[in-house]
Amino acid sequence: MERTETLLAVVIGAPVASAAYILCAEAALRRLAPGRQRLVRPWLWVGPALLLLVVFLVYPVVDTLALSFRDAAGRTWVGFANYRIALSDPDTLRALWNTMLWVVGFTGLSVGFGLAVAVLADRVRYEAVVKAIVFLPMALSFTAAGVIWKFVYEFRPAGAPQIGALNALLVAIVPGFTPRAWLTLSPENTPLLIAVGVWIWTGFCAVVLSAALKNVPRELIEAARIDGAGDARVFRQVQLPGIAPVVASIAITMLVTALKVFDVVYVMTSGNYGTDVVANRMYSELFTFRHPGRASALAAILLVGTIPLVVAVMRRAAREDAFR
Amino acid sequence: MGKGLAALAWVACALLFAACARPGTTGGARGGAVSVLGVWGGSELDSFRAMVKPFETRTGITVQYEGTRDLNAVLTARVQGGHPPDLAALPGPGQIAELARAGSLKPLDHAVDPGEMAREYTRTWIDLGSVGGRLYSIVIKTAVKGLVWYDPHTWAAAGYQVPSTWGQLLSLTQAIASGGKTAWCVGLESGAATGWPATDWIEILLLRAAGPGVYEQWYRHEIPWTDPRVRAAWQRFGQIAANPKNVYGGTPAELATNFGQAPFPMFVTPPGCYMHLQATFIQDFIHTQYPQLQPGRDVAFFPFPTIAPAYATDVEVAGDLVGMFNDTPQARALVRYLATAAAQEIWVKRGAALSPNRGVPLTAYPDSLSRRAAEMLVTSDAARFDASDMMPQAVTDAFYKATLDYVRDPARLTEILRRLEQVSRENYK
Numbered sequence: 001m002e003r004t005e006t007l008l009a010v011v012i013g014a015p016v017a018s019a020a021y022i023l024c025a026e027a028a029l030r031r032l033a034p035g036r037q038r039l040v041r042p043w044l045w046v047g048p049a050l051l052l053l054v055v056f057l058v059y060p061v062v063d064t065l066a067l068s069f070r071d072a073a074g075r076t077w078v079g080f081a082n083y084r085i086a087l088s089d090p091d092t093l094r095a096l097w098n099t100m101l102w103v104v105g106f107t108g109l110s111v112g113f114g115l116a117v118a119v120l121a122d123r124v125r126y127e128a129v130v131k132a133i134v135f136l137p138m139a140l141s142f143t144a145a146g147v148i149w150k151f152v153y154e155f156r157p158a159g160a161p162q163i164g165a166l167n168a169l170l171v172a173i174v175p176g177f178t179p180r181a182w183l184t185l186s187p188e189n190t191p192l193l194i195a196v197g198v199w200i201w202t203g204f205c206a207v208v209l210s211a212a213l214k215n216v217p218r219e220l221i222e223a224a225r226i227d228g229a230g231d232a233r234v235f236r237q238v239q240l241p242g243i244a245p246v247v248a249s250i251a252i253t254m255l256v257t258a259l260k261v262f263d264v265v266y267v268m269t270s271g272n273y274g275t276d277v278v279a280n281r282m283y284s285e286l287f288t289f290r291h292p293g294r295a296s297a298l299a300a301i302l303l304v305g306t307i308p309l310v311v312a313v314m315r316r317a318a319r320e321d322a323f324r
Numbered sequence: 325m326g327k328g329l330a331a332l333a334w335v336a337c338a339l340l341f342a343a344c345a346r347p348g349t350t351g352g353a354r355g356g357a358v359s360v361l362g363v364w365g366g367s368e369l370d371s372f373r374a375m376v377k378p379f380e381t382r383t384g385i386t387v388q389y390e391g392t393r394d395l396n397a398v399l400t401a402r403v404q405g406g407h408p409p410d411l412a413a414l415p416g417p418g419q420i421a422e423l424a425r426a427g428s429l430k431p432l433d434h435a436v437d438p439g440e441m442a443r444e445y446t447r448t449w450i451d452l453g454s455v456g457g458r459l460y461s462i463v464i465k466t467a468v469k470g471l472v473w474y475d476p477h478t479w480a481a482a483g484y485q486v487p488s489t490w491g492q493l494l495s496l497t498q499a500i501a502s503g504g505k506t507a508w509c510v511g512l513e514s515g516a517a518t519g520w521p522a523t524d525w526i527e528i529l530l531l532r533a534a535g536p537g538v539y540e541q542w543y544r545h546e547i548p549w550t551d552p553r554v555r556a557a558w559q560r561f562g563q564i565a566a567n568p569k570n571v572y573g574g575t576p577a578e579l580a581t582n583f584g585q586a587p588f589p590m591f592v593t594p595p596g597c598y599m600h601l602q603a604t605f606i607q608d609f610i611h612t613q614y615p616q617l618q619p620g621r622d623v624a625f626f627p628f629p630t631i632a633p634a635y636a637t638d639v640e641v642a643g644d645l646v647g648m649f650n651d652t653p654q655a656r657a658l659v660r661y662l663a664t665a666a667a668q669e670i671w672v673k674r675g676a677a678l679s680p681n682r683g684v685p686l687t688a689y690p691d692s693l694s695r696r697a698a699e700m701l702v703t704s705d706a707a708r709f710d711a712s713d714m715m716p717q718a719v720t721d722a723f724y725k726a727t728l729d730y731v732r733d734p735a736r737l738t739e740i741l742r743r744l745e746q747v748s749r750e751n752y753k
Contacts, residue, residue: 154580155573155576155577155580155581156573156577157572157573157574157576157577157596158573160573160589160596179576180576181576181577181579181580183580184576184579184580184732266516270515270516270518272518272725272728273579273728283397284721286400287394287396287397287400287401288396288397288516288717288718288721289717289718289721289751290400290422290717291718292404
């Protein structure tokens with residue numbers, strides 16, 4: 001009962017309250033001079049959203065940074081000790097290295113495969129079907145995909161029925177192949193985890209890049225073909241430059257996703273066998289070791305790592321329409 | 325249109341206010357609710373529900389159970405967020421100690437009757453739930469660890485005898501290996517806690533070889549990880565588990581097989597292995613997979629063999645401890661109820677649980693195996709709790725991961741122990 005009432009109150013009340021706020025704000029604005037109105041109006045309209053942003057984004061960031069300079073109990077000031085420990089601990093350094101692997105591998109492969117699918121699908125009649133199939137994994141969360149692929153990489157000793165798709169396939173087609181416990185093998189396991197991420201996100205890249213490809217003016221391509229350019233040259237010198245802004249934007253999106261990756265690693269290996277990433281490490285520090293100081297230090301390091309990307313995105317957005 | 329919208333706005337605000345201002349569900353002395361956080365799900369949850377049903381009927385208090393496999397994360401978040409559950413079922417006195425020292429757990433002085441506790445529990449169990457002399461948690465169910473499970477049929481067919489000493493166990497393992505078969509099934513995978521079955525091995529080996537005194541010094545970090553007795557326990561573990569010839573499927577299977585599925589190869593034809601070290605709760609897993617197997621006849625266990633005769637009957641136990649975060653009358657009532665023999669007997673009767681309460685008769689146990697384990701509990705000279713549950717969380721985690729490193733490369737033992745020593749020094753307070 002209580003839940004239904006709350007649900008109704010929110011579903012009806014929230015939009016109506018927002019509308020009421022706008023009405024009241026406009027009514028108040030009408031009292032001001034037109035010049036003043038133009039100055040104040042944007043702040044009133046953006047006000048609630050800005051407030052939510054400050055409360056749920058700015059304040060936690062400031063609080064996290066403050067926490068990163070304190071000890072495990074969150075009280076005593078310890079200066080840069082947490083950062084020093086974070087950057088000297090071999091497990092954390094391994095996690096940072098793996099995160100870099102994710103950044104390079106995941107971004108490169110999903111954008112690369114996405115581009116390949118976009119270009120090749122452009123030429124066939126069943127393009128929509130292909131794109132739909134490739135896009136399908138996007139319906140899954142990283143966690144669900146992690147569970148599925150954990151079964152794919154499942155190990156059973158030789159002679160026992162293979163329930164892991166990868167081992168089953170290799171045992172069937174490669175003569176004399178003994179099944180391997182893929183997720184426990186380092187360094188093969190991190191690329192295998194990256195493959196899961198790529199499997200999910202290639203569809204997204206493909207769909208967006210396909211749309212961008214279609215926006216390259218036909219006349220340019222036709223002119224190039226008339227001048228005698230083959231497919232490869234058309235791609236390299238006409239299509240690619242045309243979609244370059246979109247490729248850059250997609251790459252930045254994938255980069256940020258790679259920096260954040262947690263679920264896949266947590267579900268499939270719990271960070272064992274050398275697969276740990278920064279986000280998983282942050283989770284362990286906070287919830288397993290109960291050291292919010294060190295967890296916050298890792299979060300701050302991640303934040304600093306994303307700042308260049310944020311700046312790049314903002315610059316690009318200011319310069320031109322990113323998805324033209 | 326403006327007037328209509330304004331009216332709607334007022335209605336909406338009123339509704340929102342009403343929803344937010346609704347009072348909580350704190351009832352009077354009779355009735356009300358108590359929230360419990362635990363890891364149980366499936367049949368374990370059914371057993372817990374059955375256990376609290378008489379309490380709910382008698383007092384009218386509703387028990388609101390919330391289950392999560394990731395207890396650590398949820399509990400930490402809720403405690404730090406300032407709205408912890410009323411009660412939580414935790415697997416380790418080490419965690420209880422950490423939470424009690426941080427002030428999150430409330431002492432149970434007024435929740436349970438000390439006279440009743442003294443009558444129904446031995447000093448060991450009361451001390452386990454206490455921190456600094458005050459009672460902070462009660463043990464509601466327990467399990468015996470360090471039991472070697474086997475299939476009596478395959479043993480009879482092969483002519484094997486149950487070993488009573490470590491030497492005999494090793495010889496048996498080697499004899500099976502020389503016959504081209506693997507003696508042991510070992511499975512270490514368990515999500516975020518992968519490696520804990522290996523820690524059980526090391527713990528029972530240390531307990532058997534060096535005794536309860538050294539065992540306690542070890543988990544209290546009064547002796548270092550590099551101590552020769554601790555090292556010897558690891559090496560004995562390695563003699564069996566780090567040798568691929570002794571383990572079904574070799575090292576990959578050991579690392580990748582989930583603990584709950586590890587014993588299954590014992591019961592297929594031809595058997596993949598002959599022995600499996602695990603606690604009493606594995607019986608439930610085996611029963612679910614092979615319901616036709618009769619406990620005692622088709623599946624049985626023998627206690628871990630002797631290393632030093634003085635410590636031959638020492639038992640390693642584990643259990644679920646319930647601690648109280650909010651001192652409400654309902655929470656106190658539930659804690660008091662959960663400590664009684666009547667409550668614990670309910671779960672015991674359903675199987676896969678042992679009770680430390682002296683008031684629970686041996687006849688309450690549903691099969692010969694659990695009765696035997698309960699007897700071991702009662703008649704042992706010394707019972708010690710699972711050491712990895714007694715250590716600070718960070719050390720436990722490092723311990724789990726260290727066993728994985730050791731199994732993959734036993735030559736790195738010195739380095740592994742040194743690293744564990746370093747982690748311990750940073751985390752023991």
